[in-house]
Amino acid sequence: MPADGIAIERTIDTIEQSMTGGHGVVRFRNLRVHRDDVLGEVGRGFRYAQVRLAPARLTHCMRWLGAARRAHDIAVDYANRRKAFGKTLIEHEGVGFQLADNLIDLHMARLAIWHCAWVLDQGRDARIESSISKVAVSEALFRVADRCVQVLGGLGVTGDTLVERIFREVRAFRIYDGPSEVHRWSLARGLAARA
Numbered sequence: 001m002p003a004d005g006i007a008i009e010r011t012i013d014t015i016e017q018s019m020t021g022g023h024g025v026v027r028f029r030n031l032r033v034h035r036d037d038v039l040g041e042v043g044r045g046f047r048y049a050q051v052r053l054a055p056a057r058l059t060h061c062m063r064w065l066g067a068a069r070r071a072h073d074i075a076v077d078y079a080n081r082r083k084a085f086g087k088t089l090i091e092h093e094g095v096g097f098q099l100a101d102n103l104i105d106l107h108m109a110r111l112a113i114w115h116c117a118w119v120l121d122q123g124r125d126a127r128i129e130s131s132i133s134k135v136a137v138s139e140a141l142f143r144v145a146d147r148c149v150q151v152l153g154g155l156g157v158t159g160d161t162l163v164e165r166i167f168r169e170v171r172a173f174r175i176y177d178g179p180s181e182v183h184r185w186s187l188a189r190g191l192a193a194r195a
């Protein structure tokens with residue numbers, strides 16, 4: 001029989017390894033907390049957690065925007081140096097257009113983040129804007145990372161550049177802080193409520 005209290009049951013192997021200490025399954029069993037140790041009011045934990053959601057989502061957007069930009073820079077550098085079929089890769093339209101699409105996705109992602117940050121700075125909760133940004137940015141950055149892998153060819157799927165790791169880790173962003181579908185569901189629910 002496990003002891004009463006709180007314990008880490010196991011650590012979980014996940015697609016991304018950038019979180020210090022990783023992730024784990026935490027078990028609570030007959031946990032008693034002294035009233036002096038309670039943060040805020042009992043029964044309001046979910047509501048408190050909701051308050052941090054919009055700014056927290058935006059920090060994910062920002063850190064993964066930086067990672068995707070890094071992958072893009074590596075891909076641009078490679079495409080400018082590598083010659084195939086008589087010219088550099090970037091001169092092949094199939095490659096140049098992918099990098100141009102990266103620029104567009106990175107720019108749109110940055111604008112969505114800036115706008116949501118501005119709404120938060122006005123003291124509003126930015127629920128709608130943060131949902132929109134989270135879906136748009138996570139999906140755009142995944143496209144960017146995917147194109148970078150493609151432009152790098154075989155090199156893209158090796159650990160010789162950071163692109164492989166960024167591609168793997170950015171995949172989780174479409175699930176963390178609410179999967180894209182749940183944000184779309186929430187946005188649609190808002191539309192229905194206002195109709």
Ligand SMILES: Cc1cc2nc3c(=O)[nH]c(=O)nc-3n(C[C@H](O)[C@H](O)[C@H](O)COP(=O)(O)OP(=O)(O)OC[C@H]3O[C@@H](n4cnc5c(N)ncnc54)[C@H](O)[C@@H]3O)c2cc1C
Pocket residue numbers: 014023175176177178179181182185
């Ligand atoms: C290692 C790790 C770290 C994480 N870190 C964070 C974090 O820091 N912050 C955070 O908020 N989350 C984080 N998450 C995500 C969170 O824990 C959940 O995994 C996430 O909210 C999805 O819930 P679920 O896994 O129970 O999936 P489920 O609820 O089982 O959903 C599975 C899939 O069903 C679909 N789905 C679910 N609901 C709907 C719906 N209403 N309409 C349409 N389709 C739907 C989606 O495609 C979804 O991906 C983390 C997850 C992991 C594994």
